[in-house]
Amino acid sequence: MTTEEKQEVVRRSELVCEVIDNLVGNVEAVGETNTDGRHLNNLKVLENVLRHIIVTIGEETPNAKRYEWSMKESGEYAMAILRETKEYIDGMLEEW
Numbered sequence: 001m002t003t004e005e006k007q008e009v010v011r012r013s014e015l016v017c018e019v020i021d022n023l024v025g026n027v028e029a030v031g032e033t034n035t036d037g038r039h040l041n042n043l044k045v046l047e048n049v050l051r052h053i054i055v056t057i058g059e060e061t062p063n064a065k066r067y068e069w070s071m072k073e074s075g076e077y078a079m080a081i082l083r084e085t086k087e088y089i090d091g092m093l094e095e096w
Contacts, residue, residue: 020049057081 001009027043029036061082063075 020046024049054082054085 024045025038025042027039027046029039057078060078061075063071064079066072066075
C-alpha cells in the first residue's frame with residue numbers, strides 16, 4: 001500500500017467515525033434520568049452498528065481459505081481484525 005493510499009484510508013476512517021459520532025450522539029451517562037435515557041438509546045444504536053460491522057468483517061473470513069492471492073489476503077486480514085478486536089475487548093474486560 002502506498003503512502004497516499006494509507007493516508008486515504010486514514011482520512012476516510014476519520015470521516016466515517018465523525019459521521020457516526022454526529023449521527024448517534026453522546027452515550028455517556030451523566031446522572032440525569034432524561035439525558036441518561038437518550039444516551040442509553042444512543043448506546044443501543046452503537047451496539048447495532050458494532051454488530052453490523054463485526055458481521056460484515058466476519059463474512060469476509062472464509063476467503064482466507066481461497067487460493068486466489070487477493071481473496072486469501074482479504075480473508076486473512078478480516079480474521080486478524082477480529083482477533084485483534086477480541087484481544088482488545090478481553091483486555092478491557094479484565095481491567096474492569
